[in-house]
Amino acid sequence: MPKISRKADHMPASPIRKLVPFAEQAKKTGVKIYHLNIGQPDIETPSTMLDAIKNSDIKVLEYSHSAGFESYRTKLAEYYKSFRINVEATDIIITTGGSEAISIAMMTCFDPGDELIIPEPFYANYNGFSCAADLVIKPVRSFIETGFALPPIAEFEKLITPKTKGIMICNPGNPTGYLYSREELELLKDLVKKHDLYLLSDEVYREFCYDGKEYVSVMHLEGIDNNVILLDSISKRYSACGARIGALISKNKAFMSAALKFAQARLSPPTFGQIGGEAALKTPKSYFEKVSREYVSRRDFVVEALNKIDGVFCPKPSGAFYCIARLPIDHADSFCQWLLEKFSFQGRTVMLAPATGFYSTPGAGTDEVRIAYVLNLEDLKQAMICLDEALKVYPGRKLKATSAIRQL
Numbered sequence: 001m002p003k004i005s006r007k008a009d010h011m012p013a014s015p016i017r018k019l020v021p022f023a024e025q026a027k028k029t030g031v032k033i034y035h036l037n038i039g040q041p042d043i044e045t046p047s048t049m050l051d052a053i054k055n056s057d058i059k060v061l062e063y064s065h066s067a068g069f070e071s072y073r074t075k076l077a078e079y080y081k082s083f084r085i086n087v088e089a090t091d092i093i094i095t096t097g098g099s100e101a102i103s104i105a106m107m108t109c110f111d112p113g114d115e116l117i118i119p120e121p122f123y124a125n126y127n128g129f130s131c132a133a134d135l136v137i138k139p140v141r142s143f144i145e146t147g148f149a150l151p152p153i154a155e156f157e158k159l160i161t162p163k164t165k166g167i168m169i170c171n172p173g174n175p176t177g178y179l180y181s182r183e184e185l186e187l188l189k190d191l192v193k194k195h196d197l198y199l200l201s202d203e204v205y206r207e208f209c210y211d212g213k214e215y216v217s218v219m220h221l222e223g224i225d226n227n228v229i230l231l232d233s234i235s236k237r238y239s240a241c242g243a244r245i246g247a248l249i250s251k252n253k254a255f256m257s258a259a260l261k262f263a264q265a266r267l268s269p270p271t272f273g274q275i276g277g278e279a280a281l282k283t284p285k286s287y288f289e290k291v292s293r294e295y296v297s298r299r300d301f302v303v304e305a306l307n308k309i310d311g312v313f314c315p316k317p318s319g320a321f322y323c324i325a326r327l328p329i330d331h332a333d334s335f336c337q338w339l340l341e342k343f344s345f346q347g348r349t350v351m352l353a354p355a356t357g358f359y360s361t362p363g364a365g366t367d368e369v370r371i372a373y374v375l376n377l378e379d380l381k382q383a384m385i386c387l388d389e390a391l392k393v394y395p396g397r398k399l400k401a402t403s404a405i406r407q408l
Helices: 006-010 020-028 047-054 070-081 097-109 125-132 153-159 182-195 253-265 271-280 285-308 332-341 377-393 401-407
Strands: 032-035 092-095 115-120 136-141 164-170 198-202 228-233 246-249 322-326 348-351 368-372
Touching (some): 006 125, 020 032, 032 377, 047 271, 070 092, 070 271, 092 097, 092 253, 097 125, 097 246, 097 253, 115 153, 125 136, 136 153, 164 182, 285 322, 285 377, 332 368, 348 377
Parallel strands (some): 115 136, 164 198, 198 228
Antiparallel strands (some): 092 246, 228 246
């Protein structure tokens, strides 16, 4: 039998989706599962978007331009300008989800063996995209004690070698919910200029910044236009994950010209997704204000509930709809599987994402989980009750040092 490629063998499984078989089996036994493992919002998709797709009078479903509909890119440029991101339609390539934007960016920027520095924990699929593009991720560690703030620039400097070609961030962050400040981004800008690196920024959660904190894009940074690549998606801001529409944005003409060749190779992005995405630009501001208030209330409840559980610590995120919590457990992978295989409370359990899959450093994140607060408040309340009860009986629960001493 022919062997699969080394690349396929090394391709990491999704830490978010690999527990699905256990969840499916639990459901077959009648257990209700609260899904906090994946960033799939329960917020309704705007009617402007859905109506445009439903009312389309297309007679032939043709290819679009490889860069996407010009009308969509023109209107999308105006959307970005509302965030003081001054780009034109020619600076935008529409992609099949944010995933393809990341993939094309990596293939365009890096040669096999080149190195990309990313603060960890980071979106797990960056590992997969980098594997497919044959580049090497060099993680720089951020810590839960600081809320996952940007690591000191000196830590980035330590990792720079002749093979280093770029830095990548997610802002606001998945999986941490951390929102980088202007001061932190200015430090990155200086480092990028000093070493002439690419700066890739995944900013799909820009609509979700809380507590009056400022969203700062890498495209707001002066003097590095040719270094900056912005990665985007409509999945989260319109609760339209299934539309599979993203965008790759840069003022670097050479980069955009090269990236278009990869876009041409896959022919064109989805037509109906683009129709919906273009119509969604008419979504009123009131929609986002309502959604933001809802996420703030969910965040506040979840973070407070987590920190009330004995042995649990969770910093308060300022963006996106995720948080990472440290739990008193032996190993996150074992605990998350145990929740689905062997635990239920009143016929219910909770599905979490082990944080180990969001780190590139071996052994990191073993006592952390990512929680997506994408369910309504009542479901979140029940989920937190399940988690509290689970930690009381989990066989691999870590004892506090003081408790261990008393037992000696």
